Amino acid sequence: MRPDPPGGCRRSSSRKGPLSITSEVIAEDSRGDGDTAMTRARQSAGDLLRQWRQQRRFSQLALALDAGISQRHLSFLESGRSAPSRAMLLRLADHLDMPLEARNALLLAAGFAPIFPQHDLADAELTAAREIIDRILAGHAPHPALAVDRHWTLLSANAAIEVLTAGVAEHLLVGEVNVLRLGLHPEGLAPRIVNFAEWRRHLLRRLARDVALSADPALAALLKELDSYPAPIAVDMSPNPEPPETVVAVPLIITSPHGPLTFLSTTTVFGTATDVTLAGIAIESFFPANGQTADAMATLAGSVEDAPSGPRE
Structure with missing residues (x-):
């Protein structure tokens, strides 16, 4: 799978290949349940x-x-x-x-017409929102950023997402890519997560909050599925104490050829959305938490720029 141009967002006219869901082909995925x-x-x-x-x-x-x-x-x-x-x-x-x-x-x-529209993200009515998403993703380069729907299905991502998908099993990157499944599956990112027990606990708690707020059976089923995944080999899953008060956020620490990479993540939503689809979209942005990670991401971005261009596989 070849990398995208630096700062660009993944685009494809087909959903057959890995990570093919982008803002141009979201039509099939953003209607909801x-x-x-x-x-x-x-x-x-x-x-x-x-x-x-x-x-x-x-x-x-x-x-x-x-x-x-x-x-x-x-x-x-x-x-x-x-x-x-x-x-x-x-x-x-x-x-x-x-x-x-x-x-x-x-x-x-109660016999009344619904008042909140539910457009497809590819519809003209959401063009401005789609362009905002693309600008945020591209502007976050050379660091990873991705957009997901309310079920954590990947909608779009920038080229730097490669640092999180390297080594992930092909079946987790084909069709509808669920970001939480990709992160916690034994054949996904999980074996590369240095602080897996801590990160797993963070993701499951966050998903549990989503279930409580939405009462969405699809999210409840996803939570049950993720909670059942075995831990990667050699990962210590013994109960850990809560993070100390000096920890301001749970980091994501992963292994890479450039050494361990440490990220802190933020979530961006459309706070005034009155469209069902738009209200469920979130942009997850990963920021380097130390100089080593920032330097590694800059190096990776430079290698993409220097790579010869060619057709996508």
Whole structure:
């Protein structure tokens, strides 16, 4: 697999080969799980309100006080004895911090039209967002950066992602590439992660938070799958103490021909998104945590620039 031009983002017109999902071919991947939304839409609005209230660990009284309505009113809404207005549903959904897709399902269950669009990232309506993603990825070179959807499926990445995918089994890089699966799978990045136990704990906790916030069965299934993976050979998985207070962030430390590379990661989201697809996209950027890593990444970027150009394999 040949490297991309430095600073560039992966582009392909086919999803057959490794890492072929880019902002130009996201059409097949960014719609989300329609089956989940349809299942929830078949439930009553009251059932959905009760489920999300319980998911958020609210009592009826606490949610009613939060939303400025009586507990009796909320009880009638959940039991179906009162028909909610669209404004009331949106108010309660806001206080429950429901994802946009779940809010659409709640409106549908009550007989209202959904108000939050769900465009494909390749659609004209999201052109500006797509260009922003590409600029962020390209601008982060020579360090790795990638964009994922709400299920952690890879959408696009810059050329520096090669440092994280080197040595990964081909089957993990073909078709829909799940970044968390790639990172924790025994045939993925896992054997190269120096602090695997610490990084694994960090990723699983983060995914567990995603499951709690979204109540997404696909994420719950992914969490169960990742938790079942065996540790790479020679990795000490004995219980470790929590990181000391002097540690400000969990690093990703990997082996490489240039020595150990240490990264700190940040997450960028569209904070004002009103589109279901856009609200689920996150950009993960990896920054060098020390001078050795920064120098190694600069060296790798220089070798890509000096490499002869040719057709992609």
